[in-house]
Each structure stands twice: as C-alpha cells, then as structure tokens.
Amino acid sequence: MSEKKPNKGQKSRKGVSGYGIGGVDVVMSVDQVAKEAASMSDAAPSSDALGKLVENNPYLTINDLRAGYGKMEILHDFNLQIGKGQSLCLIGPNGAGKSTVLHSIFGFTNIFSGSIVVDGLDVTSLTPSQKLSKAGIAYILQDKSVFPQMTVEENLLMGGFLKGRPAEAKQAADMVFDKYKRLADRRDKPAGVLSGGERRLLEISRALVMQPEVLLVDEPSIGLEPRFIDMVFEILEDLQKKDGKTIIMVEQNAKKGLAFADIGYVLVSGETAIADTGDNLLKNPDVGRLFLGG
C-alpha cells in the first residue's frame, strides 16, 4: 500500500515510453490493482456503517448474501443498504462481482443463502418478471433489450405496456422526445438502425416510461463519447431527483459514478472493502490511486 508513484518524467519499471515525445505513465497493472484492492478488505464496513449511509432507513437491503453461478460462489456474505430515492455506485476491479450484485438483485444468479428485501418484501426468490411486477425492480441495459424491428417510439412504449398503463406511457414517451431530439428525429425508424450510443439512450430513457421503483444499471457510460455519457447521466439524474427512483449502478468510470451517486461501495473479490458517501470515496486516497487514475 505504501508504494510510491514515480515522479513525473522519472524512468522506472512503471513508466513506459510512448510514441513520439513524452512518456506514458502506466498507473498500475490490473493484477496489482486487484492485489492492492484485496488488502483493503481487511476493514470491511460494519452493518452500522452501512446503516448510517441510509440514515438507518433502508428501502432495499441485501443481507449476508452468498450467491453465484452454478455451484460457484462469487459473492461472500455480501451486504448492501440503500434508502428510497438514493443512488449507489459499485466500483472495483474487473471480476470483483459488481455485475453479479445486480444479477442477484434481479434474479439471475443462484442464491445459496442470505436475503434481499425491498420495502419490507422478501424478494430473494422471485423470478425476474416477478421482481418487476411485485417489487418494481428493473434491470436496464440488459443485452438485446431493444427490439430492432420495432420503431424507436414503440420500443419506448413497451415499458409502459409492460406495466399495463399505455396512456401514461405515451405521455412519458412524448416527454422523452421533447427532451432528446436525437431520439425524436428517429422516433418512426426501426430501432435496429440506431448507433450504439443512441441505442443506449433509448434503453435508459425507457426507464422514464417504465417508471420502476428500483433501477439496476450496469455500466451506463461504457463505450460512449462524453456527450452521450452526459446525456445518460442526465436521464439517471432525472429518474432519481425528479421521479424519486432508487438507483443501483455499476460504473467503470468511477469518477463519474461516484460524483453522481450518494453512496459508493468498493467491491473486491465478492466482498465490500469500503463503503462511504460518493463524495468521500472521491477524496479517499486509496480509491483515487486504484480506481480514479491518480
């Protein structure tokens, strides 16, 4: 943990030459990040600490969850608390189990023990479709969630039909089109012609139509140019601040994710190493060194 970053310009094992002028600082190897991050998990946060972050009024809680795929356990006694209308961002090395947390909440994993409770309702063993209908949990950015033959507008409206309120869905879709011209210009086009970034906007804005209570969002900014990243975070902000939705997200862009979220968890090898407010994690030197690139 005490290893020093090489000074600017100083050649070291960690500095490699770039092309042309100047050098490229290799911050740390993937393995190194994982190893150093693992050593932080010694001080796993207590449930008191997690409770404080939600003012002891959790809306969704994960209690001592052991879950994984097949027989393989990925999450080990994992705990999480989030209050209604809060946002929480999971960060951590590749393979830490961040997506598995979202998968477990939505019902895509094998749960060996522990529980997931939303608004007093134990949802641990509900199927994904029951998760949406009974607990209002939606998993967005699921692969292939856009129907390529249907128009952009029809895709948006799907969310509303799923919950059986077509009139409200139509109104919400019109609001989306008022705000996002890029989608409005393409509302009658088949969604299959959208670029990757436009498709992401469509997938996320569908949540505005669907109006689930809890939104699970996996890496909303991945592969997007800055302008699209900003639009995506703007939609998420609308969902949280205007519509009071509860958002749990995973974000590789830790700076963006932690700046957005009320709460941040650093996940390492299926366990939480640090839990704090997003702002505090942004200021945390270990987090900065390992995940914020400096």
Ligand SMILES: Nc1ncnc2c1ncn2[C@@H]1O[C@H](COP(=O)(O)OP(=O)(O)OP(=O)(O)O)[C@@H](O)[C@H]1O
């Ligand atoms: N469907 C699956 N079947 C079997 N193992 C899986 C499955 N999905 C993930 N895993 C394994 O679970 C572990 C955690 O994966 P997970 O996708 O949750 O990591 P992550 O923190 O989201 O990583 P990344 O930052 O790379 O997205 C990995 O070792 C991975 O190989």
Ligand SMILES: [Mg+2]
């Ligand atoms: Mg992932």
